[in-house]
Amino acid sequence: QKEVEQNSGPLSVPEGAIASLNCTYSDRVSQSFFWYRQYSGKSPELIMSIYSNGDKEDGRFTAQLNKASQYVSLLIRDSQPSDSATYLCAVNTRDDKIIFGKGTRLHILP
Amino acid sequence: GAGVSQSPSNKVTEKGKDVELRCDPISGHTALYWYRQSLGQGLEFLIYFQGNSAPDKSGLPSDRFSAERTGGSVSTLTIQRTQQEDSAVYLCASSPRLWETQYFGPGTRLLVL
Numbered sequence: 568q569k570e571v572e573q574n575s576g577p578l579s580v581p582e583g584a585i586a587s588l589n590c591t592y593s594d595r596v597s598q599s600f601f602w603y604r605q606y607s608g609k610s611p612e613l614i615m616s617i618y619s620n621g622d623k624e625d626g627r628f629t630a631q632l633n634k635a636s637q638y639v640s641l642l643i644r645d646s647q648p649s650d651s652a653t654y655l656c657a658v659n660t661r662d663d664k665i666i667f668g669k670g671t672r673l674h675i676l677p
Numbered sequence: 678g679a680g681v682s683q684s685p686s687n688k689v690t691e692k693g694k695d696v697e698l699r700c701d702p703i704s705g706h707t708a709l710y711w712y713r714q715s716l717g718q719g720l721e722f723l724i725y726f727q728g729n730s731a732p733d734k735s736g737l738p739s740d741r742f743s744a745e746r747t748g749g750s751v752s753t754l755t756i757q758r759t760q761q762e763d764s765a766v767y768l769c770a771s772s773p774r775l776w777e778t779q780y781f782g783p784g785t786r787l788l789v790l
Contacts, residue, residue, distance in 0.1 A: 601778065610768055610781040611720070655720065657779075664733075665776055667712075669719035 570594060571658050576672035586643040588671050590656030593637065600632055601657040602641045605670065611655055615641065646675045679703070681782035683769050689788045690759055698754045698785045702771030709752050710779060711744060712768040720768070726752060727775050759789045 572591045580586040588602075599618055603611035615630040617623045617639065623630045629642040639658070643650055653670040660666055682701045690696050702709050711723040723736045726746040737743070741759075746752040756763055766786050770779035 599776065610784050612781065613778055616778055659776055664722070664725075665779070666722070667720040 570660065570666045571656055571668040573654075573656050573668035573671045575669060577674045578671055579674045579676055580646050581676050582646055582648060584646055586646045586650065586673055586675070588641040588643075588654050588656075588673065590639045590641075590658075590668055591637055592639070592656075592658040592666075594658070594660045595634075595637065596661045597634075597637075597658045599659040599665070600630070600639045601665070602628075602630060602639075603655040603657060603667075605653045605655055607652075614654075643673075648675045648677050651675045681769055681771050681780055683767075683782040683785050685785060686783060687786045687788075689790065691790055692761060693758055695755065695757045696759055696787065698756075698767050698769075698787070700752045700754070700769030700771075700782060702750065702752070702769070703780060704750075706771035706773055706780075707749065708772045708775040708777070708779075709746060710770045710772075711752070711754050712770065713738075713765045714768060714784075715765045723754070725775070756787075759787075761789050763787060764789045 570593050601616045602614045604614050605611040617630040617632045627644045631640045651674050653672050655670045656668040684699045709726040713721045724744050728749050729746050741757045744754045766784040768784045769782045772779045
């Protein structure tokens, strides 16, 4: 089983709708979870970090963590064309490293 | 403040040549990381530094790859006898402490002909 899994997409969402991005991880002792956004040809940039179960909101972004299900998600409300990018999930591991998923490509339809 | 900087931004080299990539982390960040990203692929972790020390070099693709960090700041990634499969974007990131939120540089795009 891969350590961090994401659906590669593309995920197409109409402008103004909610985009839901999902990530599962294999290491039960993981404690730190990150969502990065990467525009084509650019470097990843941090959107959210989350460390405890539940929801964490920042503007239009909400990160959701469920450690029992080993699942972390990112919701983007009122999706904008500028949200079109690849979203990378990153998780720390038991040997204290951070592993990135391969990313989900999100396309917001105008 | 200034972010992570990398140089050169682009490098074209011939197969068999050595290349050196440089990363200047955010001031005060003790941890530094190197990744490789091939076209359309995810991030491949290469190596990390805690201060000047790199405890785990197992992520380096081959013995042609080496990295060092001096003075707890600038790091260089050296690829000897480059091969075409080394062509990729090499990304550097730094964080205040090890495994905290990483801030990425703009990357070096390496093309080996």
